[in-house]
Amino acid sequence: MKRKIVVVIFILAAFVTSASGQKYKVNAQNTALNQVLIGLRDKYNFHLSFNDNALAQYQVSVSGSFDTPEELFGALLKSIPFNYRKRGNVFLILPEEKKPGAPKAFSLSGQVLEAITHEPLPYSNVLINDQGLATDLKGSFRYISSTDSIFHIRISHLGHYILDTICVPGNNYRFILTPSSIGLKEIVVANKVVEKATQIGDAPGVMRLNHQIVQFLPGNDDNSVFNLLRLQPGVLAAGEQSNGLIIWGSYEGNSQVLFDGFTLWGLKNFNDNISAVNPLVVKDVQVLKGGYDARYGERVGGIINIAGKNGSTYKPGLNLALNNVTANGMLEVPLSKKSSILLAFRQTYYNLYNTDDVVYTGTTTAPTGGQGMEPVGGQGQNSINVNIRPDYTFHDANIRFSTRSDGGDLFYVSLLGGEDQFKYTLNQANTQLDISKSTQEDNRQLGGAIYYGKNWNKGNTSSMTIEYSSLDNNVRSDYQNRFGKGRGLASWSNSNTDNQVSQFSFKNTNRFAVSKQHTMETGFGLIADQVKLVNDTTQINLSSQKADLQRLNFYAQDHIALPGNIQLKGGFRFDLPFEQQKLFIQPRISASIPVNQSVKFNAAWGIFNQFISKSTVIDALGNYQYLWFGSDGTDVPVLKATHYVSGWSLHGKSFLASLEGYYKNIEGLTQFRTDPETGVQTHIHGKGxxxxxxxxxxxxxxxxxxxxxxxxxxxxxKFLTTEYQRAPQDQRHELKLAGIIHLKPFYLSANYIYGSGFPLYTDPTDPGSYTEPDYQRTDVSVTYRFSSSKIRGELAFSILNLFNNYNIKYSSFETVPLDDTSTLKINTESVPFSPRLSVRLAL
Incomplete structure (x- = not known):
C-alpha cells in the first residue's frame, strides 16, 4: 500500500513539474503587434482583449522563450506605450495611462454608423463599463467618468453585428456596425454575434423592431411596417387598423405615428394594401406603448417613432418593389461624400376593387321573398347585411436631402405627400325595394421637416426641428330608397363631412452629460394646431368647428445611470395653451433594474395631456364616425391620462420572454350624439x-x-351610464403566432391571429345591445432570393387570409333604415382570401 502511495506522489510531482515548466515561445521580426498577439492566442489559448487598429500601428521584434505569460507580454510591450492588465483569466492590452496632476473627469463621445452606407444608427444601445445609455437620432452619445480612464464598450443595434471594443478618453469617435444583411445581400462576419431579436423589455413600455425582417413576412410590400407592428404584443391586429393604431386599449386618434419628426395622420388604407409610410425609406422603428418619458407629448395613447433613411453617400442605388397591386421605387443619389438625396414613389396600377363586386350575406330568419337581398332576423328588426369591396386608388412620394459634417452634425429636409380615394356605389332592387347608395372618401396628406442636429465640442448634443403636417379628409354619401309596387320615394338622405387638421411646430432638444451618473435632457417647443370641421346631413348642420390653437411646451428630465446598468429617469413636461391660459404639468418617472445578466424589471408612471383628438360622432342610426376636434377646454376638454406600467423581461442568447402589465385611465372624452327622435345633436363628456x-x-x-x-x-x-361599459375598441383576448424559416435561398413564413372580438352596439346607451364576432386570419408566404454581379432580388408569393375567414373591420360599417321593420347594414369587408406576388430588385 505504501508503495502505491509513493508511486502516485511521484506521478503528481512529475505532472506538476511538467506543467510548471511550460515555455511560451515567440519569434517575431518587424511584425505588427496585433498579428503577433493573434498568433499567440491561437497557439496557447490565451484570452485577450485589445484594440486591433491601435496595435496594428506598432511593429515589434522579439524572440525567445518565457516561463510565464506575464513575462511574455512584458517583453512584447516593453518598447511601446502600452501595458497589460489581468482580469480573471483575460489579459487586457491597454494604452499607458498618464497620471494627471489633479483629479479630472474622463469623457468619451462618439457616433454609431452603419458600415456600408455610413447611415447614423439612432437609438442604439451602448454599454460602457457596465453602464447603459442610448444614442440620439444622429447616432451620437457622450459618457463621463471621474474614475475610469479606460472604457470597455459594447454597442448593439437591431439587425447588426454587436461591436465590443476598448477605448481611451476622447471625442468624435466613430463606431462602425456591420449589418447582417446589406440590401438584399446577406453577409457573414466570423466570430461575431448579430443583434437580431425584437427588443422588448429594455425599458418600460418600449419596443424596438428589426425592420430588416419585414420583407420575409406575408403581406403586401407597401404595408410591411404595419405587417410587423400587428404581430407585436399590445398593438391591435384584429380589426385591421393600419393607420389609426390602437395600442393598449387606447381610442382611435389617441396614438401618434411620427416620421422624421412630423405626424402621419393616416390615409384610408383599405384592406391592408398600403400603409401611410413607404417601407423602402424606413431605417428604424420604435414603439412607445405607454409610460414614456418627458421628451414625448401630444398624445395620451402610444407613439410609433419612425426614422427615415438619409440616403447613400457612396454610390447611386435603385430599389424597385412590384406586386399585383402597386409599384414602389426608391432612388438614392450621392451629391458628395457627405450629402445625398433620396426619392421614393408609390402608385396603385388601377382601382383595386370593382364597384360591382358586392356580396350579400346573412342568416335569413324572416324571409320576405323576392330575389337578391334577404332580410335577416333580429329581435323585432330585420336587417340585410351587405359586404362592400370598394374602389381604392392611392399614390404618394417622399423626397429627402441629407448632409452631415466631420463632427457628426446632421442636417436634413424630409418631405412627404400622399392622397387616396375610397368609394363604392350600391344599386340593388328586389320585388319590394329599390336601393341606391354611393359613398366617396378622399384623403390628402402632406408633411415635412427641417432638422439640424449639433454635436458640441465635449460631446453634448442639441437639435432643432421645424415641421408641418396636415390631413384633409372629405366624405360624401347619398342614399335613396324606393319602396313598394309604385316605387315611390320612401326615404332619402345625403351627408357631407369635411375634416381638416394641421400642425406647425418648432422644437428644440438638448442633452448634456453632467457627470458619470447624470445626463440632463431639456427641450422646448412652439406648436400651432388648426382644426376645421363641417359635418352636415340633408342640409342640416350637425356639428362644426374652426379652432386655431397655439401652445408652448417645455420639458426637463434627469437620466440617472447607476452601476449594474440600473437606469432611472425623472422629469416634468409643461404645456401652456395660449387660449386657456392654464399650465398643464405632466410628471414622469421610470426605472429599469437588472436583477442579473438575463432578467430585468421595468416600471413607469406618468401623466399625459392631448390638445387635439378624435371625438366620436354618433348619428341617429347609431353609426360611428371619428373626427378631429381641437380642445377648447369647454365643449371639447383637454384629454388627461395617467399611465401605470410594470413588467419583467428575460433575455437569453437566443431566447426572449417579456411579461408586461398596464393600467391607464383617461378623462375628457367627448361624444357628439344625434337624438333619433328630434334630430338634435348634443355633446356629452365621459371617461375611460x-x-x-x-x-x-x-x-x-x-x-x-x-x-x-x-x-x-x-x-x-362611462358616458350616460352609472357603471362602466365596454368601449368600442374593447377586446378581451388576442393571440398571435409567427415564424420565419430560412432554407437558403428560400424563406418560409406564416402567422396566425385570433381576436375574441369587439362589441358591435345596436344602441350606444344600452350596455347589453351588442354582438361580438371573433376575428381569425392566417397568412403564409415563401420568398426566394437571387443575385448576380449587377442585380440582387427577391421573388415572394403570399396568401393573406388563407382560409378566407369572414372578419369585420373595426368601425367600418354603416346602418341605413329601409322601413319601420328593416335596416340595411353595409360592412367594409376586411382582407379576404388574397394572393400576392411580389418582385423586389436592388441595382
Missing part, C-alpha cells in the same frame, strides 16, 4: 380606462425565428 397584460415569447435557432404574442385586456368607458 384600460388595463391588461402582454406576454411575448421569441426563440431564434439556426437562422430561424418563431414568436408568440398574447394580450389580455379590457377597455371601458
Amino acid at each position: 380606462r384600460s388595463y391588461g397584460i402582454d406576454l411575448f415569447l421569441k426563440k431564434d435557432f439556426h437562422g430561424h425565428s418563431i414568436w408568440l404574442s398574447y394580450s389580455l385586456g379590457k377597455a371601458e368607458e
Whole structure:
C-alpha cells in the first residue's frame, strides 16, 4: 500500500513539474503587434482583449522563450506605450495611462454608423463599463467618468453585428456596425454575434423592431411596417387598423405615428394594401406603448417613432418593389461624400376593387321573398347585411436631402405627400325595394421637416426641428330608397363631412452629460394646431368647428445611470395653451433594474395631456364616425391620462420572454350624439380606462425565428351610464403566432391571429345591445432570393387570409333604415382570401 502511495506522489510531482515548466515561445521580426498577439492566442489559448487598429500601428521584434505569460507580454510591450492588465483569466492590452496632476473627469463621445452606407444608427444601445445609455437620432452619445480612464464598450443595434471594443478618453469617435444583411445581400462576419431579436423589455413600455425582417413576412410590400407592428404584443391586429393604431386599449386618434419628426395622420388604407409610410425609406422603428418619458407629448395613447433613411453617400442605388397591386421605387443619389438625396414613389396600377363586386350575406330568419337581398332576423328588426369591396386608388412620394459634417452634425429636409380615394356605389332592387347608395372618401396628406442636429465640442448634443403636417379628409354619401309596387320615394338622405387638421411646430432638444451618473435632457417647443370641421346631413348642420390653437411646451428630465446598468429617469413636461391660459404639468418617472445578466424589471408612471383628438360622432342610426376636434377646454376638454406600467423581461442568447402589465385611465372624452327622435345633436363628456397584460415569447435557432404574442385586456368607458361599459375598441383576448424559416435561398413564413372580438352596439346607451364576432386570419408566404454581379432580388408569393375567414373591420360599417321593420347594414369587408406576388430588385 505504501508503495502505491509513493508511486502516485511521484506521478503528481512529475505532472506538476511538467506543467510548471511550460515555455511560451515567440519569434517575431518587424511584425505588427496585433498579428503577433493573434498568433499567440491561437497557439496557447490565451484570452485577450485589445484594440486591433491601435496595435496594428506598432511593429515589434522579439524572440525567445518565457516561463510565464506575464513575462511574455512584458517583453512584447516593453518598447511601446502600452501595458497589460489581468482580469480573471483575460489579459487586457491597454494604452499607458498618464497620471494627471489633479483629479479630472474622463469623457468619451462618439457616433454609431452603419458600415456600408455610413447611415447614423439612432437609438442604439451602448454599454460602457457596465453602464447603459442610448444614442440620439444622429447616432451620437457622450459618457463621463471621474474614475475610469479606460472604457470597455459594447454597442448593439437591431439587425447588426454587436461591436465590443476598448477605448481611451476622447471625442468624435466613430463606431462602425456591420449589418447582417446589406440590401438584399446577406453577409457573414466570423466570430461575431448579430443583434437580431425584437427588443422588448429594455425599458418600460418600449419596443424596438428589426425592420430588416419585414420583407420575409406575408403581406403586401407597401404595408410591411404595419405587417410587423400587428404581430407585436399590445398593438391591435384584429380589426385591421393600419393607420389609426390602437395600442393598449387606447381610442382611435389617441396614438401618434411620427416620421422624421412630423405626424402621419393616416390615409384610408383599405384592406391592408398600403400603409401611410413607404417601407423602402424606413431605417428604424420604435414603439412607445405607454409610460414614456418627458421628451414625448401630444398624445395620451402610444407613439410609433419612425426614422427615415438619409440616403447613400457612396454610390447611386435603385430599389424597385412590384406586386399585383402597386409599384414602389426608391432612388438614392450621392451629391458628395457627405450629402445625398433620396426619392421614393408609390402608385396603385388601377382601382383595386370593382364597384360591382358586392356580396350579400346573412342568416335569413324572416324571409320576405323576392330575389337578391334577404332580410335577416333580429329581435323585432330585420336587417340585410351587405359586404362592400370598394374602389381604392392611392399614390404618394417622399423626397429627402441629407448632409452631415466631420463632427457628426446632421442636417436634413424630409418631405412627404400622399392622397387616396375610397368609394363604392350600391344599386340593388328586389320585388319590394329599390336601393341606391354611393359613398366617396378622399384623403390628402402632406408633411415635412427641417432638422439640424449639433454635436458640441465635449460631446453634448442639441437639435432643432421645424415641421408641418396636415390631413384633409372629405366624405360624401347619398342614399335613396324606393319602396313598394309604385316605387315611390320612401326615404332619402345625403351627408357631407369635411375634416381638416394641421400642425406647425418648432422644437428644440438638448442633452448634456453632467457627470458619470447624470445626463440632463431639456427641450422646448412652439406648436400651432388648426382644426376645421363641417359635418352636415340633408342640409342640416350637425356639428362644426374652426379652432386655431397655439401652445408652448417645455420639458426637463434627469437620466440617472447607476452601476449594474440600473437606469432611472425623472422629469416634468409643461404645456401652456395660449387660449386657456392654464399650465398643464405632466410628471414622469421610470426605472429599469437588472436583477442579473438575463432578467430585468421595468416600471413607469406618468401623466399625459392631448390638445387635439378624435371625438366620436354618433348619428341617429347609431353609426360611428371619428373626427378631429381641437380642445377648447369647454365643449371639447383637454384629454388627461395617467399611465401605470410594470413588467419583467428575460433575455437569453437566443431566447426572449417579456411579461408586461398596464393600467391607464383617461378623462375628457367627448361624444357628439344625434337624438333619433328630434334630430338634435348634443355633446356629452365621459371617461375611460384600460388595463391588461402582454406576454411575448421569441426563440431564434439556426437562422430561424418563431414568436408568440398574447394580450389580455379590457377597455371601458362611462358616458350616460352609472357603471362602466365596454368601449368600442374593447377586446378581451388576442393571440398571435409567427415564424420565419430560412432554407437558403428560400424563406418560409406564416402567422396566425385570433381576436375574441369587439362589441358591435345596436344602441350606444344600452350596455347589453351588442354582438361580438371573433376575428381569425392566417397568412403564409415563401420568398426566394437571387443575385448576380449587377442585380440582387427577391421573388415572394403570399396568401393573406388563407382560409378566407369572414372578419369585420373595426368601425367600418354603416346602418341605413329601409322601413319601420328593416335596416340595411353595409360592412367594409376586411382582407379576404388574397394572393400576392411580389418582385423586389436592388441595382
